[in-house]
Amino acid sequence: xxxxxxxxxxxxxxxxxxxxxxxxxxxxxxxxxxxxxxxxxxxxxxxxxxxxxxxxxxxxxxxxxxxxxxxxxxxxxxxxxxxxxxxxxxxxxxxxxxxxxxxxxxxxxxxxxxxxxxxxxxxxxxxxxxxxxxxxxxxxxxxxxxxxxxxxxxxxxxxxxxxxxxxxxxxxxxxxxxxxxxxxxxxxxxxxxxxxxxxxxxxxxxxxxxxxxxxxxxxxxxxxxxxxxxxxxxxxxxx
Amino acid sequence: xxxxxxxxxxxxxxxxxxxxxxxxxxxxxxxxxxxxxxxxxxxxxxxxxxxxxxxxxxxxxxxxxxxxxxxxxxxxxxxxxxxxxxxxxxxxxxxxxxxxxxxxxxxxxxxxxxxxxxxxxxxxxxxxxxxxxxxxxxxxxxxxxxxxxxxxxxxxxxxxxxxxxxxxxxxxxxxxxxxxxxxxxxxxxxxxxxxxxxxxxxxxxxxxxxxxxxxxxxxxxxxxxxxxxxxxxxxxxxxxxxxxxxxxxxxxxxxxxxxxxxxxxxxxxxxxxxxxxxxxxxxxxxxxxxxxxxxxxxxxxxxxxxxxxxxxxxxxxxxx
Numbered sequence: 001x002x003x004x005x006x007x008x009x010x011x012x013x014x015x016x017x018x019x020x021x022x023x024x025x026x027x028x029x030x031x032x033x034x035x036x037x038x039x040x041x042x043x044x045x046x047x048x049x050x051x052x053x054x055x056x057x058x059x060x061x062x063x064x065x066x067x068x069x070x071x072x073x074x075x076x077x078x079x080x081x082x083x084x085x086x087x088x089x090x091x092x093x094x095x096x097x098x099x100x101x102x103x104x105x106x107x108x109x110x111x112x113x114x115x116x117x118x119x120x121x122x123x124x125x126x127x128x129x130x131x132x133x134x135x136x137x138x139x140x141x142x143x144x145x146x147x148x149x150x151x152x153x154x155x156x157x158x159x160x161x162x163x164x165x166x167x168x169x170x171x172x173x174x175x176x177x178x179x180x181x182x183x184x185x186x187x188x189x190x191x192x193x194x195x196x197x198x199x200x201x202x203x204x205x206x207x208x209x210x211x212x213x214x215x216x217x218x219x220x221x222x223x224x225x226x227x228x229x230x231x232x233x234x235x236x237x238x239x
Numbered sequence: 240x241x242x243x244x245x246x247x248x249x250x251x252x253x254x255x256x257x258x259x260x261x262x263x264x265x266x267x268x269x270x271x272x273x274x275x276x277x278x279x280x281x282x283x284x285x286x287x288x289x290x291x292x293x294x295x296x297x298x299x300x301x302x303x304x305x306x307x308x309x310x311x312x313x314x315x316x317x318x319x320x321x322x323x324x325x326x327x328x329x330x331x332x333x334x335x336x337x338x339x340x341x342x343x344x345x346x347x348x349x350x351x352x353x354x355x356x357x358x359x360x361x362x363x364x365x366x367x368x369x370x371x372x373x374x375x376x377x378x379x380x381x382x383x384x385x386x387x388x389x390x391x392x393x394x395x396x397x398x399x400x401x402x403x404x405x406x407x408x409x410x411x412x413x414x415x416x417x418x419x420x421x422x423x424x425x426x427x428x429x430x431x432x433x434x435x436x437x438x439x440x441x442x443x444x445x446x447x448x449x450x451x452x453x454x455x456x457x458x459x460x461x462x463x464x465x466x467x468x469x470x471x472x473x474x475x476x477x478x479x480x481x482x483x484x485x486x487x488x489x490x491x492x493x494x495x496x497x498x499x500x501x502x503x504x505x506x507x508x509x510x511x512x513x514x515x516x517x518x519x520x521x522x523x524x525x526x527x528x529x530x531x532x533x534x535x536x537x538x539x540x541x542x543x544x545x546x547x548x549x550x551x552x553x554x555x556x557x558x559x
Contacts, residue, residue: 042459049435051435053433062405070434070435071431071434071435072435072437073439074438075434075435075438076437079437080436083435086430087429087431089424089428089429090428090429091423091424091427092424093427099421100422100425100433100436100438101437103421104420104436104437104438109417112421148432148434148436149435151436211240
C-alpha cells in the first residue's frame with residue numbers, strides 16, 4: 001500500500017470538516033476525489049499532504065507514519081502537491097520556479113537546471129522558461145505548479161482542482177498532461193469538480209460528503225449511487 | 240557582462256573609487272559611513288530581502304557587535320576589533336535563541352516580534368551598569384598600537400569597510416546562485432508552496448538569520464572601532480534597525496547591490512541633514528524615513544534596482 005489513511009478526523013471547534021475518512025491507495029493508481037462544495041475534500045487533502053494536522057487518525061506513506069509530520073517531510077518522502085489557488089514564486093522566472101522543486105533531489109545548480117528544463121519540456125512550458133512567473137495566466141500557473149511538483153521527482157502527486165477554472169480549450173491539454181504523468185509511473189490523487197473529467201481520467205473514485213466517504217467505485221458506479229445523487233442534487237432529484 | 244548592466248556598474252565603481260581622489264575629509268568620512276551602512280543593510284538583506292522575513296530588530300545584532308568591541312577594550316584592555324569575534328559568536332547564539340520561537344510567526348507578526356525584542360534589548364542595556372548603563376562606553380583615546388585601528392583620517396576605515404563589504408557581497412552572490420538562494424527566495428514569495436516542495440523552511444530561515452546576524456554584528460564592531468563611542472541609542476536604538484530596512488528597501492530588497500545603492504543615497508542625505516539642523520534636528524531623520532517607507536511601499540516595492548530594470552527594458556523594446 002502506497003498511502004494508507006485511517007479514521008481521519010479534522011475538527012475546527014465543534015465542527016468536523018473531516019469526520020472519520022479512510023483512504024487506501026495502491027501504487028500506480030489514478031484516484032479521483034469528488035464531492036459537493038464544503039464536503040471536506042480539501043481539508044482531507046491537506047491532511048494527506050501534511051499541511052493540516054488531523055485531530056485523530058493515522059496516515060502512512062510508503063510504510064512511514066507521517067500523520068503529524070510537516071509538509072516538507074512529505075515532500076522528501078516523495079509526495080508532491082499543487083494548490084487550488086496556485087502559489088507561484090512571483091519574484092522568479094518560470095525556470096527558477098521549477099528549479100526550486102528540482103533542488104530537492106539535485107543539490108548542484110547545473111543538475112537542478114537540467115532537471116527543470118526536462119520537466120518544462122514535458123509540461124509544455126519550455127517556451128516560457130525565461131519569462132517571469134507573473135507573466136503566466138491561470139492555466140499557465142496551474143501548469144507551472146504541476147511542473148514544479150514533478151521536479152521534486154514524486155512517487156505520489158496530489159492535484160487539488162488542477163483543472164477547475166480552466167477554459168475548455170485548455171482542459172483537453174490538461175487531461176492529456178495528467179495522463180502522461182500517470183504513464184510515467186507516478187501515482188495520482190485528483191480532486192475535481194468536473195464530473196466529465198473524472199469520468200475520463202480515473203478508474204476509481206471516492207465521493208466525499210459532510211466529512212465522510214459516502215461512496216466508492218468506478219465513476220459510472222458512483223454516479224448511479226443514490227446517496228451520491230442526493231448529496232449533489234438534493235433528495236427531490238432522486239425519482 | 241550584459242550591456243544594460245554596464246552603465247550602472249561603471250557608475251558604482253566610479254563612486255566607490257572617488258574617495259581615493261578626494262581630499263575632503265568630510266567626503267571621505269561620509270564615504271566610510273556609506274560603506275559601513277551598506278554592510279549592515281546588505282546583511283539585513285539576506286534575511287529581510289531574499290527570505291522576505293522583514294526584521295525590525297536587527298539593532299540587536301548591531302548593538303551586540305558594537306558593545307563587544309568596546310567591552311573588549313574597557314574590560315580587558317584589548318584593541319576594540321578583538322571584540323568582533325565575540326560579537327559574532329554572541330550574535331549566533333542570539334540568532335538561535337530569537338530565531339527558533341519567532342520564526343513560528345509569519346509576515347507582520349514576525350516583524351512586530353523582532354521590533355519588540357529589540358526594544359527590550361535596548362532597555363536591558365540601559366540598565367546594564369557593567370557596560371556603562373545609559374552613558375555608554377568610550378574607545379581608546381590614543382593609539383597604543385596599529386591594532387587599535389585608530390586613524391586620523393577616514394580613508395583607512397573606508398578601505399577596511401570596503402573589504403568587508405566585498406566579502407559579504409561575494410558570499411551573497413554565491414548564495415544567490417546556490418540552492419540556499421533559491422530556497423530563501425521561494426520562502427520569501429510563497430512559504431506554503433516552498434514547504435510543499437520539500438524546503439525545510441524554518442531551518443533555512445535560521446541559516447539566513449545566522450549569516451545576516453553575524454555580519455550585522457561585525458558592522459556594529461566596525462562602527463565602534465571607527466566612532467570610538469557607543470551608548471544604548473547608537474547601538475540598540477530603533478533607528479539602527481529602521482536604517483537597514485529603509486536602505487535595503489529603497490535600493491532594492493532581495494537584490495545584490497540594492498542595499499549599497501540605498502546607502503549611497505540615504506547616508507549623505509542624513510549626514511547633510513545632521514550638519515544642517517545640528518543636534519536639535521535628529522528627529523528629522525525619522526520624518527524623512529517615514530516618508531520614504533510610504534513612497535516605496537506605495538509606488539515602487541522593487542526599489543531603485545527595479546527602476547533601472549524597467550528603464551532598460553523600455554529602451555530595449557524601443558530599439559527592437
